[in-house]
Amino acid sequence: MRLDPDTEDLLRRCAPQVLGALVRRHGGFARCEDAVQEALLAAATSWPRHGLPDEPVAWLVSVAGRRLTDEWRSDAARRSREEAVIGPSAAPPADVEALSGSGDPAADDTLELLLLCTHPSLSEPSRIALTLRAVGGLTTAEIARAFLVPETTMAQRISRAKATISAAGASFSLPGNDPADRDARTGEDGSLVTLAEQDRGRWDRATIAEATALLEHALATAPLGPYQLQAAIAAVHAEAASDDETDWAQIVVLYGLLDRRSDNPVVTLNRAVAVGMADGPRAGLAVLDSVADDPRLRRSHRPDAVRAHLLERLGDRPGARDHYRRAARAALNQAEQRYLEGRAARLESGTGRRIVG
Template sequence: MNDLETVFRREWGQIVATLIRVTGDWDLAEECAQDAFATALERWPRDGVPERPGAWLTTAARNRATDRLRREAAGAAKLRELAALERPAPAVDAFPDDRLRLMFACCDPALPLQARVALTLRTLAGLSTAEIGRAFLVPEQTMSQRLVRAKRRIRRERIPFQVPPPHLLPERTQAVAGVLYLLFNQGYSDPARSGLRAEAIRLARLLAALLPQDPETGGLLALMLLHEAREAARTGPDGTLVPMEEQDRARWDRAAIGEGVQVLERALAERAAGPYQVQAAIAACHATAGDAAATDWPQIAALYDRLARLLPTPVVELNRAVAVAMARGPRAGLVLVDRLAAGESLRDYHLLPATRADLLRRLGRGPEAAQAYRQALALAPTEADRRYLLRRLAEVTS
């Protein structure tokens, strides 16, 4: 039901956050919100969508939480607070957007950074545990355990769900930026969730305006804009992924590229380059090249060297290997990829065997490339990825 899907995206985080604030129980809040949406799915097709669907869902979730707390003999104070939820909460003037405010509330520095980001994605953005696990390159069960541990710690240490005062925003900004970037990436990799990209860019604009003294917020916005600028050319008519070197650059959004470069230049002028700014600089190298042959791969490889020092992750190392292959030849890149393949960190990441397959293909080692493409196919998360890999496999086996 499209109406309910739209309301879910708009209201889910607010409803859950409201119940968390009152009950202090993250699981109870999510369960009651899910019950409210399930009830809506049953009643709205029959009775029609309410004039104020968010208020209807909040009331249904509040009533469900009240019933649960009564059965569990919860304190009368929590029940009184739940009853008071019909009165709107006062606005927080420091924040230009309610969802951004809730993200700052969720990203309490008392929790480890990854736990903050994962919990915010699950609670406020409505991403599934499996989707969050893929974002962090861990199995769904592992991510589920991490979320459970984070919620237990919140209960055990009585970590409050509250919006920080303005002077404490910087200590939560890194986590909020991580949430927004993973939201954008989810929409970028899954066509069915494409609306997440627009929402992430909208919130990134607000974050950069809220904290103009932090150049990394500008770097994050620039990075999103530069990636979004290429969106129209990323897939063919049948949904198959189109590699960047084969994309029709006339379809790239030049206005978005221009804005992204301007935002990046303002951020870099602060001379405090962080990971988002370096990634945006890499994206700008791609976006401003007139054609694939004009891409400054030595510069991109040098930027990845710097990024690897700032953000020493296996995915960064894999991307660095691609840049080295383009700048110095596929054999040099394959050495780095094989080193990553010998470890376990990217074992279930389809782009590792896909990258290895591409380098083997470029070296003319067809049978080995075919085997690596088959490994990537077994791990590919989307139909667009599978179509691209099948095409490449057909090329090396024909």
Template sequence: MNEALLRSLTPNVLGILVRRGATFAAAEDAVQDALVEAVRVWPADPPRDPKGWLVTVAWNRFLDATRADTARRRREDRLDEEPAPGPSATVDDTLQLYFLCAHPSLTPSSAVALTLRAVGGLTTRQIAQAYLVPEATMAQRISRAKRAVSGVRFDQPGDVATVLRVLYLVFNEGYSGDVDLAAESIRLTRQLATAIDHPEVAGLLALMLLHHARRASRTAPDGSLVPLAEQDRGRWDTALIAEGVAILQAALARDRLGEFQAQAAIAALHADAPTAEETDWVQIVEWYDELAGLTDSPVVRLNRAVAVGEADGPRAGLAALAALTDSLPRHAAVAAYLHERDGDLATAARLYAEAAHKAPDLAERDYLTRQAARLNARLSR
């Protein structure tokens, strides 16, 4: 059974049913039934037109469910027309599904789950495993999301920025269980890039590839975090870096700069440096200035303070940091790093311990705790 084929066909089949008049929730249920039937039937009797087979079976399942619901008799009369035999239509509804799954009525977590289910073709169990939540919890989340968008029509242009934010959220979830969400988000973004010619889609894809290229070097064999400056650059995926840089250059040449292109440019400068010492921090600061102008994000300004500290010295970095509230995530960790570089080990040790207490995950907490312990050991000599 070709699972990749089924997953690639799922959004098109779902879009066809919705375009024919099925609600999103009813269409999604029917498509899932058709996929289950395909897993049962195809190994012994593979169809000549897999997409057409799935459309026919899913549509029949939808009609069966509609007929069984007496409250929808009038709607059944309008829809009960058997599709003509032969190859299915070639209209690609995948892009519209992206916009539907990123509907503003949905919370970010619901939008991500719905995207993975409807566009990614993942099962509820797989999505639940990836998010480390019970399957029943994820099923409820997806059901609520489907109900929220069930009445949305595909007659308005979608918000590309919202779709990209959802895909970036998927990427940042990383991976767990049997679904690698980082790789899945790259697959989905590649799919989106073939459906829409937009420099920010290309920028996001480039950013993902450049970050993903460093994945193997980000953790030690014991699972502990390895900071960028200490990573083994020989383990970086040069093919992904080259692809990401080429995609980014083509996007930047269109002179329609967006936040994902700017982030990708920063990632490319890190990837281009043979060693941490050879990083072009001056140019990175310039790109952070561009990014801050595009987003006015305090998190961007926090990262810029680190870059300023590398380009102009730790005291310049601390001055940039002073303009930001200390309630920002990782503010204490950045302050600790800059104070250590400035020679104030006692303040740095205290801030590393404070940052460890606020760390969002165990790996980061362990890393920051070790930094605090390292400095305290030096201070006690």
């Protein structure tokens, strides 16, 4: 059954909260993640027929909790049968009652879940992949495309990461946190707000200052690496009062250094955008053309999205519109799809701006 985009977006937003609530109450990251996936499938079948529940997160937590209860009871029954034949097992009995533990099922445990996904026992790529899956709500296919690896490879990486967390006995241990302001990167309806359109007055300047100080210390005391360069790029963006006041020339230099230290065509795509802002869209298109035939980008929507952006700045409305539409068809994220389709629609209606450079 094909879900409508609004319901699909709702499930994607709910998933991290549901997983966080289950892991906080019951532990067992891998089992809880499996239970969440089954609850999402149940919602995909039930909600289109019976309508959305009043409390979607609580509904999903309830369904996933029942799944866990059934699994624990099944395990307990299996152990009882085994003990009747071979004697008592060393494994502890299943605590079925614990599955009905107290706590608000709709509480947002995203921060604790994020810290769990970045457990020190995990490798850096595994931390990123698991965070994108558990906290970001991305599918394994979406994450694989972002990493430019086959989906099966990413599925194995995520599975190993979950097993590592379980083996390490990691669990939630932080007190509850106060709800933060709504992300400036999304609109009231969950729509994507690009960097150029964000209200920078809503950015957390204290946190930016703290991060900048840490970056300056790292640059002064450690060899220059890809993470310092990425942080430096973010710092240049954060220091600018607006998109027009951004030091794009400095960002071009930083992306050039990062591009030479990596074998990732996505970095080159980002450099193309920066060059387009600093030196004009024609220069940006020349950089983009250098990776146009890279097979790792064959299924990605990003090359078309970048080309559309640069063509729009160049004043080529038909070309930009066509590439926005191609990018929208290839994008897996609903918010990105709607944004790209919206850009194409604005160019169709003639409301896009013409910037020749």
